[in-house]
Amino acid sequence: MGAQHDIPRGKSRQQILDAALKLFGTKGYHSSSVDTIAGNAGVSKGLVYNYFSSKEDILEAVIFEKMKEIEESFRTGIPAKNPGEMLRRFIETGLEIARSEPEYWRFYWSMILHPALPKTIKNKVMASYGAFIGQFEMLLRMNGVEKPELEARILVPMLDAINIMHVFAPDYYPFEEVKKHLIGKYSANSPEQSEEGDGQ
16 A cells, blocks of 8 residues: 555556556456556555546546647647648648557547447547547648548548558558558648649
8 A cells, every 4th residue: 555655646647547548448448447447557446536536537538638649749840831731740640640559549449439438428529529620621721622621521530540450450551652642642732732833
């Protein structure tokens, strides 16, 4: 017990989330108990309830705290006055997230497709997904892509499907070739590409 209290507060919370992610991804959310999460995290069950009110609360934190990190990665390092570069970086980032966090995305996709996903979490996932589509719609419009609203609703699920294939079969799926083709496809109408073409 004394060793548990020696763990810094922020670190022990992260240990709980890391343990929950591993358990939810391997055993499944419904087969994982708070007792097991606590044991795998090396903390007491009481400490888990100091941070989280329920197992569903843990699930929500596992899903959305990582999503906040991902959303932040889309906002940083992208030139604000260059629509073509912004679109390219958005697509690249959208295709790299699964490679950097495969364990999280295996869990995420299995969880959001589960018929017993709590409705409150499903609604938050869909709100986040809608905002993501809205960002792509804005960038596609800035780059002169026809029907940007429809194209955004095609492109974002396409990024998901490519990431799923890469996580599922990384040695067999031509990820780099597909990424290059997709960036070229949606960058073709950008103002920068048009100016280069006019100058040749």
